[in-house]
Amino acid sequence: MxxxxxxxxxxxxxxxxxxxxxxxxxxxxxxxxxxxxxxxxxxxxxxxxxxxxxxxxxxxxxxxxxxxxxxxxxxxxxxxxxxxxxxxxxxxxxxxxxxxxxxxxxxxxxxxxxxxxxxxxxxxxxxxxxxxxxxxxxxxxxxxxxxxxxxxxxxxxxxxxxxxxxxxxxxxxxxxxxxxxxxxxxxxxxxxxxxxVGTHAGELILAGATRRGSGTTVRAAILICDLRDFTRISDNWPRDDVIDLLNDYFDAMSEPIVRHGGEILKFIGDGLLAIFPLSQPSACANLLRAVSEARQAMAVLNENNSVTGRAPLHYGIGAHVGDVMYGNIGSRTRLDFTVIGPAVNMASRLETLTKQLGRTVLLSRAFADLVKNDFELERVGEHPVRGFNEPVELFAYHG
Missing domain, CATH: 3.30.450.40 (GAF domain)
Structure with missing residues (x-):
């Protein structure tokens, strides 16, 4: 009872x-x-x-x-x-x-x-x-x-x-x-x-920003990062080791980005896309501070991996600043809350150029102009960028 x-x-x-x-x-x-x-x-x-x-x-x-x-x-x-x-x-x-x-x-x-x-x-x-x-x-x-x-x-x-x-x-x-x-x-x-989808995008979706095609124009610093030789790694490593490696790599990259006010919009295989809206004070400087901390975290990760006999991980980062369309894009039944526009394409092309130019981090002139008084940058000259008519002046960041 x-x-x-x-x-x-x-x-x-x-x-x-x-x-x-x-x-x-x-x-x-x-x-x-x-x-x-x-x-x-x-x-x-x-x-x-x-x-x-x-x-x-x-x-x-x-x-x-x-x-x-x-x-x-x-x-x-x-x-x-x-x-x-x-x-x-x-x-x-x-x-x-x-x-x-x-x-x-x-x-x-x-x-x-x-x-x-x-x-x-x-x-x-x-x-x-x-x-x-x-x-x-x-x-x-x-x-x-x-x-x-x-x-x-x-x-x-x-x-x-x-x-x-x-x-x-x-x-x-x-x-x-x-x-x-x-x-x-x-x-x-x-x-x-x-x-x-990230904190800011999540808040917008909860507030009702769910209609396909809805969005807004945002001026932002854009960061795109990609892991080098991932195809070789995924072909030769056991599956669980590959997953652990990606998680460790994304932790090393992502935590500094979030800590400095960036928003990671998506992981793309072994790459990531993040933005630092210029509505935030010192957005471009914060992006570079996040990059510096991420490089330190990657150095520690590589040191730890060397103990187990794993080869060091290499990556490339491209950063640009400009206007992006920020909103819902996709099919009638499956949407992605992301950013699109020429500025995103530029950041992606710069990341690709890091392989050719032998630099880990490449910045556009537009981005460099906003941080050159506070950070030491290396000018690497003007280079043609696929999809853009005029060569772009590029800078490397080694911090």
Whole structure:
């Protein structure tokens, strides 16, 4: 018999006002961690002696399996901790309430006042006892399509939760599941867009910029980077090694770009396209600062690869500045949010010329004029550029 069956149906459950608030008054709150913290505070005010609570969500972010939202008495905001993909092989997970829950348990209820030798064995229970907690309960939180998450509550009340307290908490679960799923899917949509099209483009798409052909003209510094000899590498290396190599290479290149205000619009095989909008202060200088840091990161990567007998990686970068069309381009059913225009073509041609001219980074005269007072550049003369009528004066950057 569960806690709900033990309660007089005519009696008002503690937490009924919290249920009404959760159902009707959270529509304007964007973040589930804020809702969860306020819910716990309201539960206390309603007479349910919650001292600690956690919400565990499997989010399948590109870098993390999930997140744990934790609230404790006295906190006005919840703490969010990321959960790594390899957590299920670690002692903190094995035998834990989360382990039981994701293995199919419908409830984990542990009396923390009894002799520890008679109860469940895991460090999390010892930690809660050490903090004076007396009772702990965890339940699955069901989202649509069989997605299963977890919520937990603990108290320091002598004797633990009463049946009415547990029943009041159980009543909240279906609404908490709906409220958390909406916020989680909103966050997931934003995360996926940031991951696949970039932060700025993702914001524009979420704001409604989804019509094919829609876009705007942006003046930007354009960076195109390409890995050398990738065909040979992909033909001769094991598949998993090639994937690891590309990921390491893109980390070395991408992190400095993002750190200095650039936006990576796409990865093209072993290359990438990024822009630094000139609406940002010092966009061209920031592009070169990102290039400098990327070169340092690539040097470290090559040094690490040499330990395992791998040949060093070489690459070329072309940079230009100009107006680009920034928006939705593609078929009726598959769009790409990207930039096009002669300025993009110029950056691509400069990257190609790095092979012929034996330089790692080539800049157009238009780009060089905007940074020549702050960076040391090497003039490499005028050169014909495929697709353009006039030769282009080029500069190399060795920073």
């Amino acid at each position: 569960n806690a709900l069956q033990n309660i007089d149906p005519a009696a008002a459950l503690p937490g009924s006002d919290v249920l009404h608030w959760l159902t009707n008054d959270t529509r304007d709150q964007r973040f589930i961690d804020n809702i969860f913290a306020e819910m716990c505070i309201r539960l206390q005010q309603a007479g349910i002696p919650v001292k600690r609570a956690t919400l565990h969500l499997l989010i399948h972010h590109p870098q993390w399996l999930g997140a744990r939202i934790m609230w404790a008495d006295g906190m006005h905001e919840a703490e969010i901790a990321r959960v790594d993909y390899d957590v299920r092989g670690r002692s903190e997970y094995i035998g834990s309430p989360a382990n039981e829950m994701y293995d199919g348990a419908t409830e984990v209820h542990e009396n923390l006042e009894r002799d520890p030798s008679l109860g469940r064995k895991h460090a999390v229970y010892d930690e809660m006892r050490a903090k004076g907690l007396t009772d702990y309960v965890a339940w699955p939180l069901h989202h649509t399509l069989g997605k299963r998450h977890m919520v937990t509550f603990a108290t320091d009340r002598p004797g633990g939760f009463e049946d009415a307290h547990v029943a009041g908490l159980l009543k909240l679960l279906p609404v908490l599941a709906l409220v958390s799923e909406i916020r989680m899917k909103n966050r997931l949509a934003r995360t996926l867009l940031e991951t696949y």
